[in-house]
Amino acid sequence: MRKLIDKLVFTICSLSTVLVLAILALIIIYILANGVLAINLDFFTKLPKPVGETGGGMVNGIIGSAIMVAIAALISIPISIGAAIYLSEFGKGYLAVIVRFLVDVLAGVPSIVIGIFIYTIVVLPMKRFSAIAGALALAIIMIPTIVRATEEALKLVPQTLREAALALGAPYWRVVLEIVVVSAHKAIISGVLLSIARVAGETAPLLFTALGNRFLVTVLDRPMASLPVQIYSYAVSPYDDWHSQAWAATFVLVMFILIINLAVRFFIYSKE
Amino acid sequence: MEKKPLADTVVTDFSSILPPRKKSWLMSPSADSAFRYLTAGLAVFLLALVTALVVSMVYNSQLSLSRFGLSFVFSTTWDPVKEIFGALPFVYGTLVSSLIALIFAIPISLGVAIFLTEQCPYKLRPIVLTLVELLAAIPSVAYGLWGIFVLVPFMRNYINPFLEGTLGFLPLFKGPSYGIGLLTSGIILAVMIVPIITAIAVNSLTAVVPTQREAALALGATRWEAMQVVLLNARSGIIGGVILGLGRALGETMAVTMVIGNRPEIAVSLLAPAYTMASVIANEFTEATYDLYLHALIEIAILLFVITFIVQAMAQLLIRQISKGKTSYAKAN
Numbered sequence: 052m053r054k055l056i057d058k059l060v061f062t063i064c065s066l067s068t069v070l071v072l073a074i075l076a077l078i079i080i081y082i083l084a085n086g087v088l089a090i091n092l093d094f095f096t097k098l099p100k101p102v103g104e105t106g107g108g109m110v111n112g113i114i115g116s117a118i119m120v121a122i123a124a125l126i127s128i129p130i131s132i133g134a135a136i137y138l139s140e141f142g143k144g145y146l147a148v149i150v151r152f153l154v155d156v157l158a159g160v161p162s163i164v165i166g167i168f169i170y171t172i173v174v175l176p177m178k179r180f181s182a183i184a185g186a187l188a189l190a191i192i193m194i195p196t197i198v199r200a201t202e203e204a205l206k207l208v209p210q211t212l213r214e215a216a217l218a219l220g221a222p223y224w225r226v227v228l229e230i231v232v233v234s235a236h237k238a239i240i241s242g243v244l245l246s247i248a249r250v251a252g253e254t255a256p257l258l259f260t261a262l263g264n265r266f267l268v269t270v271l272d273r274p275m276a277s278l279p280v281q282i283y284s285y286a287v288s289p290y291d292d293w294h295s296q297a298w299a300a301t302f303v304l305v306m307f308i309l310i311i312n313l314a315v316r317f318f319i320y321s322k323e
Numbered sequence: 324m325e326k327k328p329l330a331d332t333v334v335t336d337f338s339s340i341l342p343p344r345k346k347s348w349l350m351s352p353s354a355d356s357a358f359r360y361l362t363a364g365l366a367v368f369l370l371a372l373v374t375a376l377v378v379s380m381v382y383n384s385q386l387s388l389s390r391f392g393l394s395f396v397f398s399t400t401w402d403p404v405k406e407i408f409g410a411l412p413f414v415y416g417t418l419v420s421s422l423i424a425l426i427f428a429i430p431i432s433l434g435v436a437i438f439l440t441e442q443c444p445y446k447l448r449p450i451v452l453t454l455v456e457l458l459a460a461i462p463s464v465a466y467g468l469w470g471i472f473v474l475v476p477f478m479r480n481y482i483n484p485f486l487e488g489t490l491g492f493l494p495l496f497k498g499p500s501y502g503i504g505l506l507t508s509g510i511i512l513a514v515m516i517v518p519i520i521t522a523i524a525v526n527s528l529t530a531v532v533p534t535q536r537e538a539a540l541a542l543g544a545t546r547w548e549a550m551q552v553v554l555l556n557a558r559s560g561i562i563g564g565v566i567l568g569l570g571r572a573l574g575e576t577m578a579v580t581m582v583i584g585n586r587p588e589i590a591v592s593l594l595a596p597a598y599t600m601a602s603v604i605a606n607e608f609t610e611a612t613y614d615l616y617l618h619a620l621i622e623i624a625i626l627l628f629v630i631t632f633i634v635q636a637m638a639q640l641l642i643r644q645i646s647k648g649k650t651s652y653a654k655a656n
Contacts, residue, residue, distance in 0.1 A: 053545050053548070054545060056547060057547040057548075060437075060547045060550075061441070061547065063434055064434040064435070064441070064442065065438055065442060066434070067430070067431045067434030067438070068434065068438045068439075068443075068451065070431065071431060071435055071455055071517055071521075072451070072455075074458070074514055075455075075457060075458050077473075078458075078461065078465075078466075078469050078514075081472075081473055082465065082469070085472075130365050130368065130369075133361065133365035133366075134362065134365040134366045134368070134369055136362045137359075137362035137363050137366040138366065140362070141359055141362065141363065142366070146363070146367070146370075147366070149370060150366045150367075150369055152636075152639070153369060153370060154369060155635065155639050156373065156632055156636065157369070157372075157373060158635075159567075159570045159571075159574075159631055159634070159635030159638075160376075160574070160628060160631060160635075161573070161574025161575070161576065161601055161627055161628075161631055162576065163576045163601050163605060163624070163627075164376075164380075164574070164624050164627055164628045164631075165376075167380060167604065167608075167620075167621055167624040168375075168376045168379060168380060170608075171379045171380060171382070171383040171621070172375065172379050175383070194369065198369075222349065222350050222351075222352075222354055222355050223355045224354060224357075224358035224359075225349075227358070248460060249460075251462075252461075252463070252464065254462070254463065254464040254576070254577045255463075255576035255601070255605055258605055258608065258609070259608045259609050262609070279462060279464045279577075282465070282468060283464050283467070283577060283581070286464075286467065286471055286581060287581065294472070297468055298468070301464070301465045301468050304462060305461060308460055308461070309457060309460065309461075312456075312457060312460045313453075
């Protein structure tokens with residue numbers, strides 16, 4: 052009887068693993084199948100067609116996403132790495148405890164709330180939706196991921212390395228920047244890449260910051276299209292052609308994100 | 324910063340860090356403290372950011388805060404035309420859909436975690452774990468798209484009629500089935516939080532000292548009985564992971580907005596369309612034509628922030644407790 056229960060429990064555990072992997076396979080297969088059917092060169096090179104006409108592409112969304120994610124990365128990387136250096140190298144007092152806690156809290160704040168926040172401090176004063184607002188929202192979402200990854204990585208650098216460099220007469224700031232950060236660069240880059248993969252798929256914070264745009268714009272104080280927002284508006288539309296374009300866009304987005312994720316994992320595991 | 328790629332840990336070239344001949348300010352202790360204050364400034368900036376987040380949202384929802392007060396949370400009427408705003412239907416939708424997600428996700432995640440720590444061949448373990456964690460990497464709008472075109476028809480044609488046929492005597496499973504609704508969003512949320520709970524459960528289970536398990540096995544316990552000892556020891560970490568998953572489910576926006584039906588009513592049936600806090604913000608924010616409407620939506624955002632803040636703080640406390648000796652507890656987020 053006890054052996055029977057034992058067998059039963061572990062069979063259930065295996066089955067639940069199979070179930071989870073099957074769901075993953077199901078999702079990926081649907082995105083692959085529908086995406087490959089819908090994708091073509093136009094998707095990458097053409098603007099969306101007006102309602103009612105078929106064809107067209109999402110070049111505005113692809114470029115818009117690239118611009119906003121790049122700006123978000125430029126803003127958040129120095130802030131996050133600097134704050135992480137403080138937490139790891141200097142942070143022993145109350146400030147560090149509070150900031151560490153707030154970083155964890157920030158990681159748990161729903162992305163739509165970040166969108167609202169940026170709306171109140173950027174969009175309301177500017178009186179219009181803009182790409183820079185979208186990029187700022189994405190930057191705030193990236194910060195906690197990068198801070199955590201960097202702090203963990205810096206803490207793993209052996210203390211003896213710092214001492215050796217200090218003993219050679221280097222000032223502490225150079226020890227930190229040129230020895231500690233450089234030794235931990237792999238894990239830091241991984242954290243940055245993962246956070247880029249995450250915000251590339253964020254939709255909610257862009258809905259009322261960058262809004263969306265049917266045209267290709269490159270100025271930052273105008274509404275800008277992004278791939279995730281376009282997927283959303285096409286998916287809930289009643290047109291079949293838009294649905295298949297939404298699948299194509301999802302295919303591109305998911306492939307981008309999965310490739311980054313797998314590359315990062317390979318990158319970490321290849322260390323030893 | 325990007326000066327010279329040093330080898331991973333072994334430093335061979337010291338020329339870049341040897342002191343230069345001339346004494347410069349950069350070598351002085353004041354440069355060190357400047358560096359320290361610079362990084363501390365960035366840390367303080369993060370603190371200011373979270374403070375600004377709260378202050379700015381409260382400031383921009385004062386119309387609604389002063390007009391409805393606490394009754395905002397308990398009123399069931401959401402009628403922008405008559406300028407009456409009550410958040411209860413959204414609070415209800417958010418809590419119930421997240422609860423459904425937990426009901427599905429907890430046993431499945433624990434099953435996967437036990438499989439990974441106990442049964443899985445050692446070489447397969449990182450592969451399976453990576454695959455499970457990939458579920459967390461898929462963006463929520465992709466889940467929403469999949470939900471609309473795959474899960475919703477499946478629920479409408481197979482699961483919901485079946486539930487009505489067998490459990491239809493319960494008010495929970497009554498009513499016309501559109502495919503969209505609380506149950507469908509709960510299932511999508513479950514898929515999204517399984518990787519989070521699994522990752523932390525695996526960490527907590529492997530953090531338990533192996534002697535516990537070995538002692539139980541030596542006393543003649545079966546593997547499952549020994550596992551119970553391990554589970555008991557890992558409980559606070561596992562609960563922390565569950566709460567972290569709950570936090571994610573509460574704040575999830577796009578996937579839920581696309582499959583929940585977006586109707587601001589409290590229906591008993593789980594098959595009926597509903598609305599969540601996050602999805603009402605996503606749907607109506609750009610349509611809010613007058614200030615009170617906008618402020619009411621921002622007040623919902625504050626409510627959502629407060630709930631997730633509490634949930635997150637609880638999760639962190641529990642996870643910190645178990646992993647004090649261990650590094651890196653959660654890469655899931």
